[in-house]
Amino acid sequence: MGVDITHLSDPADPRLDDYRDLNHSDNRPDLPGGKGLVIAEGPLVIGRLLKSRFPVRSLIGFPAKLESFLSDPAVAELVADIPVYSIDREVLAQVAGFDMHRGLLAAADRVAEMTIAQAIEGAKTVAVLEGVGDHENIGSMFRNAAGMGVDAILFGNGCADPLYRRVVRVSMGHVLRTPFAHFEGKYTTWQRGLAQLVDAGYHLVSLTPDEKAVHLADAMVDEDGAPYEKVALLVGAEGPGLTEHAMRATHVRARIPMAPGTDSLNLATAAAIAFYERDRSLR
């Protein structure tokens, strides 16, 4: 089955507008919400985008990259109704603003975000982030969450946009699959929203370097050593960590033991260890 491919050679072609100036495409005052489109790069991530809830607007790529990607019949079927444009490397560099050596890109619309209730539907393990402004850390957390059975990621205040291009890439596309939602901070502080998780039966665990906190392993099981049915793992920004306000709303404060005189772990690494320990407690 063939896919219609149109070759575009004019960098000013309006059909390339979704891919312009990609280093600054996060800010799109012309779109609802003022945020950019979802941009996916490379065959693995685009394959996940095509199967996601985000409606794909177009697919572009170097001729050879497109041919290779579309040679998979399952992929060809998924792109049947999507405009596909081939483009040469120099033209793409002019459009995007830098050399995109991967040479395969797709753009999709954002969709209405889930509510917290929707995101935790059926979930046994969720992560809650507060003040995490680093795109790479958020991307890594989605990748690790998917790998280690975390069902959803919830955002408190001060976190970066999870659909930013770099997050999509670092997450290897998992941000397009794993449910996520933001706590509403409009009328009250977001931490009050944590009560919603308690009501839904979650055991809330704060991750902290505080030496007075319990060992992570002990935080995942009840006094009889049985794992909690539902766990929410709270992770704060590297440096300041979780706010006291957030930690007070949780059941327990847990730490990963660290050697004296060393530095705390990178945020995504600490979270990955917590995901592992949660999965381990369910063995």
Added chain:
Amino acid sequence: MGVDITHLSDPADPRLDDYRDLNHSDNRPDLPGGKGLVIAEGPLVIGRLLKSRFPVRSLIGFPAKLESFLSDPAVAELVADIPVYSIDREVLAQVAGFDMHRGLLAAADRVAEMTIAQAIEGAKTVAVLEGVGDHENIGSMFRNAAGMGVDAILFGNGCADPLYRRVVRVSMGHVLRTPFAHFEGKYTTWQRGLAQLVDAGYHLVSLTPDEKAVHLADAMVDEDGAPYEKVALLVGAEGPGLTEHAMRATHVRARIPMAPGTDSLNLATAAAIAFYERDRSLR
């Protein structure tokens, strides 16, 4: 106590030679071994360099950065016999080849590398890397190793230089403190060197995504559930993983369970989880 600071304003000054063209400073055919000096950036890492086994050749920085760094009497004492040069931002950018906004650098000589026997002296937990060519992963592993009680890092074939500038930075200087050594691959394959670890009483654990491998937690304890006294954790490159040859030389193959249809963890993340599990087994 005062530190003598000489201000240098000529980018051609030979006293700045150690800091020239830092993006390509890895290759120094004029030095023994053909490798660059040890370059440390920022107060935290330079502080660790000053207390390390590497002889510091000089310290340079923007005047304000130097003043702040040297205001700590303990630091001032450590730099008492080291030339200190202040330099303006534009001059440093010309010397280094790019804008070094941190504005505080030190250069040190390499020293003779430890042997494997020296590096494992007294060690209870060591990591062994094979084919890890990524500087960031190696740096992260040193950082995580220091934090979670891994005593030494040993290198098989195909690994990047652990004293490369970026490794020093990502490791937060821990590569300057944690013992490391390379297996000799001159007369035989390096994997034969693993017998040295077995002879020294180590339980050798290969980390692999192979589903037939045992759970990581089970690999850290003997059949009675007791932790091994000494453990060596083998980690291979992202993608290919450990060679079969290396895994065959170990006692057990261990995996971190992953959800179906997801990707393997980043190498440094997987290693961090193994370091955590080893530490956890010793509780």
